[in-house]
Amino acid sequence: MRRRPIGLRxxxxxxxxxxxxxxxxxxxxxxxxxxxxDGMGGMRGGHVASALALNTLDSxxxxxxxxxxxxxVTRANRALRDHVGRDPMVTGMATTVVVAVATGDTIxxxxxxxxxxxxLRDGALLQLTEDHSHVQRLMDVGLITAEEATRHPARxxxxxxxxxDDSVEPDETVMVVRxxxxxLLCTDGITKMLDDDRIQxxxxxxxxPDATARQLVEAANEAGGEDNATAVVIxxxxxxxxxxxxxxxxxxxxxx
Ligand code: MN
Numbered sequence: 270m271r272r273r274p275i276g277l278r279x280x281x282x283x284x285x286x287x288x289x290x291x292x293x294x295x296x297x298x299x300x301x302x303x304x305x306x307d308g309m310g311g312m313r314g315g316h317v318a319s320a321l322a323l324n325t326l327d328s329x330x331x332x333x334x335x336x337x338x339x340x341x342v343t344r345a346n347r348a349l350r351d352h353v354g355r356d357p358m359v360t361g362m363a364t365t366v367v368v369a370v371a372t373g374d375t376i377x378x379x380x381x382x383x384x385x386x387x388x389l390r391d392g393a394l395l396q397l398t399e400d401h402s403h404v405q406r407l408m409d410v411g412l413i414t415a416e417e418a419t420r421h422p423a424r425x426x427x428x429x430x431x432x433x434d435d436s437v438e439p440d441e442t443v444m445v446v447r448x449x450x451x452x453l454l455c456t457d458g459i460t461k462m463l464d465d466d467r468i469q470x471x472x473x474x475x476x477x478p479d480a481t482a483r484q485l486v487e488a489a490n491e492a493g494g495e496d497n498a499t500a501v502v503i504x505x506x507x508x509x510x511x512x513x514x515x516x517x518x519x520x521x522x523x524x525x
Pocket of ligand 1: 307
């Protein structure tokens with residue numbers, strides 16, 4: 270007999286923060302597809318990059334067929350490269366992305382850059398993705414500690430991003446979700462402002478994914494708001510529970 274399918278309830282929030290002038294982050298909630306992206310590239314490039322990546326994922330979510338989530342991210346990279354080829358004004362634009370796609374109780378997560386996915390299960394917070402960043406490399410070889418990474422002068426340097434090269438290598442994580450699980454997708458404006466204990470406490474506190482996403486963004490602002498901050502929060506519940514309306518971070522038009 271088939272197990273009772275899991276339903277997902279999701280919420281999201283994004284904010285420019287207290288220092289930056291523009292919000293180059295974005296998010297996507299679309300049925301069983303969830304994503305955040307953190308654009309970079311000055312002027313209008315950063316926003317164009319994150320919006321283009323999310324638009325591509327949005328239309329992939331709409332299309333039929335069953336490509337892998339890694340293929341979706343690869344297509345988003347191609348869309349960015351094509352756009353840069355047509356518009357030299359946005360040369361150098363790039364974006365991180367973390368996208369989660371649910372099929373039944375299986376969730377596939379692909380990411381590029383330092384936007385992250387976390388799982389809160391039985392009260393414990395697990396980081397599901399490993400940053401593609403300079404400080405993560407230094408940590409991997411034991412040159413710096415996680416604590417030193419938070420203060421490192423190159424802590425914002427990502428080693429992979431969409432838009433930089435014709436080829437891109439997303440990492441994929443596959444997990445089986447359980448009733449009661451909570452997932453977080455977020456940009457570094459959250460994780461550089463809030464430590465794991467704080468993220469864990471906020472994720473655990475409320476039963477409303479929209480309120481939780483807002484609280485994460487507000488807490489990042491209260492901690493200094495040094496960067497744009499974006500959170501997508503997903504609660505796994507019984508199927509009858511699963512409702513959220515499709516949403517995109519405004520503005521969703523990447524056209525110059
Ligand atoms: Mn950022």
